Amino acid sequence: MLKIEGLSNDWGRFQLKNIDLEINEGEFLVILGPSGSGKTLLLETIAGFTIPDEGKIIRNKKDITKFSPEKRDLGFVYQDFALFPHLTVRENIAFGLEDKGSERVKKLASFLSIEDLLDENTITLSGGEKQRVTLARAIATKPNFMLFDEPLSSLDERIQEKMRREIKEMHKNMGLTSIYVTHDQSEAMYLADQIAIMMEGKIVQTGKPEDVFYEPKNEEIAKFVGIENIYSGNIKEKEDSLAKIDIGKKQIEAICGLEKGSNVRLMIRPEEVFIKKQKNPSSARNQFKGVIKEVIDEGSMLRLKIDCGFKLTSYITRKSFKEMELKSGEKIVANFKASSVHSVKE
Amino acid sequence: MKLKLNKTVIGFSILSFLLITFIALTIGNMIIQQLILDPYALVETLLDDSVLKSIWISFSASFVSTLIAFILGTPLGYFLARKKFRGKGLIESLIDVPVIVPHTVAGIALITVFGYNGLIGAPLEELGIKFVDAFPGIVIAMLFISIPFYVNHVREGFESVDPKLENVARSLGENEWGAFRKVTLPLAYRDVLAGGIMSWARGISEFGAVILIAYYPMISPILIFERFRSFGLDSSRPIAVILILVSILVFVILRYLSRGWSIYAKD
Numbered sequence: 306m307l308k309i310e311g312l313s314n315d316w317g318r319f320q321l322k323n324i325d326l327e328i329n330e331g332e333f334l335v336i337l338g339p340s341g342s343g344k345t346l347l348l349e350t351i352a353g354f355t356i357p358d359e360g361k362i363i364r365n366k367k368d369i370t371k372f373s374p375e376k377r378d379l380g381f382v383y384q385d386f387a388l389f390p391h392l393t394v395r396e397n398i399a400f401g402l403e404d405k406g407s408e409r410v411k412k413l414a415s416f417l418s419i420e421d422l423l424d425e426n427t428i429t430l431s432g433g434e435k436q437r438v439t440l441a442r443a444i445a446t447k448p449n450f451m452l453f454d455e456p457l458s459s460l461d462e463r464i465q466e467k468m469r470r471e472i473k474e475m476h477k478n479m480g481l482t483s484i485y486v487t488h489d490q491s492e493a494m495y496l497a498d499q500i501a502i503m504m505e506g507k508i509v510q511t512g513k514p515e516d517v518f519y520e521p522k523n524e525e526i527a528k529f530v531g532i533e534n535i536y537s538g539n540i541k542e543k544e545d546s547l548a549k550i551d552i553g554k555k556q557i558e559a560i561c562g563l564e565k566g567s568n569v570r571l572m573i574r575p576e577e578v579f580i581k582k583q584k585n586p587s588s589a590r591n592q593f594k595g596v597i598k599e600v601i602d603e604g605s606m607l608r609l610k611i612d613c614g615f616k617l618t619s620y621i622t623r624k625s626f627k628e629m630e631l632k633s634g635e636k637i638v639a640n641f642k643a644s645s646v647h648s649v650k651e
Numbered sequence: 652m653k654l655k656l657n658k659t660v661i662g663f664s665i666l667s668f669l670l671i672t673f674i675a676l677t678i679g680n681m682i683i684q685q686l687i688l689d690p691y692a693l694v695e696t697l698l699d700d701s702v703l704k705s706i707w708i709s710f711s712a713s714f715v716s717t718l719i720a721f722i723l724g725t726p727l728g729y730f731l732a733r734k735k736f737r738g739k740g741l742i743e744s745l746i747d748v749p750v751i752v753p754h755t756v757a758g759i760a761l762i763t764v765f766g767y768n769g770l771i772g773a774p775l776e777e778l779g780i781k782f783v784d785a786f787p788g789i790v791i792a793m794l795f796i797s798i799p800f801y802v803n804h805v806r807e808g809f810e811s812v813d814p815k816l817e818n819v820a821r822s823l824g825e826n827e828w829g830a831f832r833k834v835t836l837p838l839a840y841r842d843v844l845a846g847g848i849m850s851w852a853r854g855i856s857e858f859g860a861v862i863l864i865a866y867y868p869m870i871s872p873i874l875i876f877e878r879f880r881s882f883g884l885d886s887s888r889p890i891a892v893i894l895i896l897v898s899i900l901v902f903v904i905l906r907y908l909s910r911g912w913s914i915y916a917k918d
Binding site for chain 1: 813816829837
């Protein structure tokens with residue numbers, strides 16, 4: 306178990322402010338935050354590349370705050386690979402091993418399907434291959450903890466998805482304990498057992514991915530984790546847990562623990578907003594007629610900006626966009642479930 | 652790639668040409684004049700023991716000074732490249748001082764420290780180590796003058812090695828020395844070598860500081876100076892030509908070798 310208590314480190318441009326974190330054996334913790342929030346500094350502090358101004362890092366009840374990096378027993382994977390350019394792939398992987406010719410190098414290489422590259426110069430490798438070598442090198446010494454610093458963000462999108470799966474598999478199969486830093490929400494969603502949201506040097510929320518994504522503590526977090534539909538409203542009616550909430554002229558139904566009369570802030574994730582051509586009584590509780598104002602192409606997904614008396618953003622797949630023959634200016638019905646509406650007291 | 656001709660390119664070319672001509676003409680003229688006017692003097696000079704000895708002293712003293720620069724200057728270059736500490740700017744300025752002081756001033760300063768009554772010279776004299784008019788004096792003068800070239804060169808070399816590589820090496824179990832020896836130094840090898848060559852070349856070319864502390868044993872520049880003063884141009888020029896030819900030859904060989912040691916394929 307790794308426990309971080311009240312960690313502060315001031316590097317001027319990047320800061321850590323009183324950070325508390327805990328990660329259990331075998332867990333995958335993703336630290337998610339916008340760039341410049343101090344994520345890398347946090348990892349480097351955990352790794353011992355820099356000594357914190359305040360706070361403690363405790364591994365299995367042992368205070369390792371002042372340990373030098375080589376005594377911390379951890380693997381580090383950088384975004385830009387940091388492969389040793391003067392060494393071959395084999396020498397890179399074997400760098401931390403006592404027995405350089407050991408079978409482990411071959412085994413790791415075949416596990417990561419880079420056994421054909423062992424005698425190559427690292428400069429000639431592709432981005433994906435480089436990252437595999439980096440992974441092999443880091444796990445070669447069987448470290449207690451793995452630290453990943455945005456390992457996929459310099460790879461192109463297609464390889465990113467594949468590597469993401471492989472990292473997750475590697476984590477499971479090798480029984481690793483991993484701390485993974487990223488600014489990419491979907492990556493965090495996919496990989497994490499636990500997510501910690503980091504902003505301006507502070508951990509602002511921790512929890513299971515669904516908790517963090519669907520119940521962000523405040524608007525800032527909501528915006529960051531990709532909830533684009535945020536409204537202010539007032540609970541007009543409340544029956545059991547179902548609330549009817551006025552937002553301007555329209556009324557949204559939501560599952561909500563707050564009392565009638567409270568002012569609330571509503572958040573709806575764009576991927577939970579479905580598009581239909583017509584109203585359908587058996588469909589979601591919230592159905593609004595509207596017009597597609599704008600279509601933004603984002604690769605496999607499309608982002609639709611809809612006006613239905615209030616502004617609403619929906620994420621739909623390219624496939625369903627085609628099937629429904631949608632286009633800008635088209636009249637549609639936007640649907641979302643009452644349980645998709647997340648509310649916090651204002 | 653073709654160089655496109657426009658007014659700027661033409662103008663710059665003319666100005667560059669002037670500067671190149673200045674250097675080439677000065678060196679080339681001396682060599683060619685010697686070959687045309689008195690080629691036999693070159694042969695005679697080559698057989699002159701005192702000339703050969705002076706070249707040997709120049710080269711070996713400068714080599715020793717470069718070796719000292721390597722041992723003492725490499726850690727300093729690394730610190731300046733990597734660490735932040737108070738007084739760093741002051742140290743950086745101090746390192747550059749030998750470049751700006753007149754070399755005779757450097758010579759005087761060295762005598763006050765390493766002379767018979769000097770701060771360090773006096774106690775070492777008791778131990779039988781002499782600087783004035785002795786080989787160590789030459790080495791110390793060359794070291795003083797060439798240290799900025801070495802330290803600044805290796806510092807730039809270390810700066811060009813990504814600190815993340817050291818971090819990774821540390822995380823893989825190396826201590827700071829291990830990371831330096833296995834990662835940083837091999838990657839900065841080219842710059843260390845280049846810094847060494849620069850320091851060595853600078854040492855060979857030094858005159859002012861050396862002549863003040865150690866007129867004897869004679870290094871080549873002093874021998875040339877002495878012959879010029881006593882016998883004139885005709886007897887000093889052949890030595891100058893020999894020195895310049897040997898220096899260029901060694902320089903080219905070292906440059907070529909250091910290219911072979913290059914680590915990055917991109918060069």
